Amino acid sequence: MKYLHLTDEQIQQYVLEKATCTDEIIEHIQACTHCKERVEEYNLLFRSIQQQEKPVFDFDLADLVLQQLPKPQSQPFSEMWSSLLIIFISTLFCCVIGYLFGKNLVILFGGISPVFMGLIITTVISIFVFLYIDMNKSYHAKMKALNF
Amino acid sequence: MVADQPLVEMVLKGNTNAFKTIMKNTEGLVAQIVFKMIPIAEDRKDIAQDIYLKTFQKLNTFQFRSKLSTWIAQIAYNTCFSYLEKKKLIFPGNDIDDNGQGEHLLEVLHNKIAPVRNETENIIFQKELSGILKTEIDKLSPVYKILITLYHNEELSYSEIGEITSLPEGTVKSYLFRARKTLRNNLLLTYKKEAL
Numbered sequence: 083m084k085y086l087h088l089t090d091e092q093i094q095q096y097v098l099e100k101a102t103c104t105d106e107i108i109e110h111i112q113a114c115t116h117c118k119e120r121v122e123e124y125n126l127l128f129r130s131i132q133q134q135e136k137p138v139f140d141f142d143l144a145d146l147v148l149q150q151l152p153k154p155q156s157q158p159f160s161e162m163w164s165s166l167l168i169i170f171i172s173t174l175f176c177c178v179i180g181y182l183f184g185k186n187l188v189i190l191f192g193g194i195s196p197v198f199m200g201l202i203i204t205t206v207i208s209i210f211v212f213l214y215i216d217m218n219k220s221y222h223a224k225m226k227a228l229n230f
Numbered sequence: 231m232v233a234d235q236p237l238v239e240m241v242l243k244g245n246t247n248a249f250k251t252i253m254k255n256t257e258g259l260v261a262q263i264v265f266k267m268i269p270i271a272e273d274r275k276d277i278a279q280d281i282y283l284k285t286f287q288k289l290n291t292f293q294f295r296s297k298l299s300t301w302i303a304q305i306a307y308n309t310c311f312s313y314l315e316k317k318k319l320i321f322p323g324n325d326i327d328d329n330g331q332g333e334h335l336l337e338v339l340h341n342k343i344a345p346v347r348n349e350t351e352n353i354i355f356q357k358e359l360s361g362i363l364k365t366e367i368d369k370l371s372p373v374y375k376i377l378i379t380l381y382h383n384e385e386l387s388y389s390e391i392g393e394i395t396s397l398p399e400g401t402v403k404s405y406l407f408r409a410r411k412t413l414r415n416n417l418l419l420t421y422k423k424e425a426l
Contacts, residue, residue, distance in 0.1 A: 127414055134367070
């Protein structure tokens with residue numbers, strides 16, 4: 083039998099996880115009044131902690147939070163229709179321009195060499211791509227800033 | 231009670247009532263964390279709302295690797311911790327009296343508390359103890375307080391507590407041991423002062 087008292091860690095282990103204690107610890111506690119009292123103190127402490135009143139919010143949390151949640155909207159649907167409308171109007175506009183000024187445009191750009199024309203088209207497409215990337219980046223940055 | 235997965239799926243499909251159910255299921259645990267970690271009562275309302283708004287916003291990222299309540303508790307813990315950091319309210323745990331003086335005082339106390347009490351005395355003692363205990367728990371550092379609460383009140387496992395607090399399981403066990411010892415020592419010392 084141990085003549086030294088058990089450590090606090092061993093006492094806590096005995097109270098909370100008795101099954102994991104060695105026989106030495108269990109025998110010591112059964113024989114030692116001092117350690118038995120410490121076991122009792124811990125038992126009392128843990129019982130009292132469990133009996134503590136549970137805190138409750140003094141307001142209706144669910145109500146407050148639900149008011150702030152984004153309402154389900156048919157936004158994606160209407161967004162899709164507006165995108166289609168813009169594409170339709172743009173295409174129509176291009177067709178009208180082509181129909182009205184097609185001949186003039188052929189005369190205007192007919193004299194330009196294919197290499198030079200390719201250069202112009204590449205430049206225009208590149209500018210649009212860069213503008214799109216920049217707009218997309220700034221959109222995501224703004225959305226992130228708006229996040230909680 | 232409806233399982234986590236169907237509830238989350240319902241919320242993701244736009245059912246706010248399902249989110250209300252999630253809130254009702256986890257409000258007790260969140261309240262424990264908020265009350266234990268946030269000392270300023272006026273700030274608790276905003277923080278509690280913030281926790282659930284974050285939960286709602288991040289719900290689509292929940293992977294079902296843990297219980298939903300554990301995941302929400304983790305959000306609650308992190309939100310409270312960020313608040314404490316922002317307000318510079320983080321302070322280390324109350325140091326354990328390891329210089330032996332505390333143990334000596336406790337030796338003396340054993341003789342004062344140990345005598346057998348009758349039923350009425352026991353009830354009074356329990357009430358007194360409960361009041362003192364509440365004060366002593368409040369004096370602990372936020373991390374110690376939350377560990378004690380999650381283990382003893384919410385009966386969570388070491389691994390669940392580790393998940394919530396992002397602490398390794400071994401650290402949770404060691405902090406819990408120190409928190410209990412601190413609490414026991416402080417409790418006995420306070421009881422002695424009150425008894426004198």
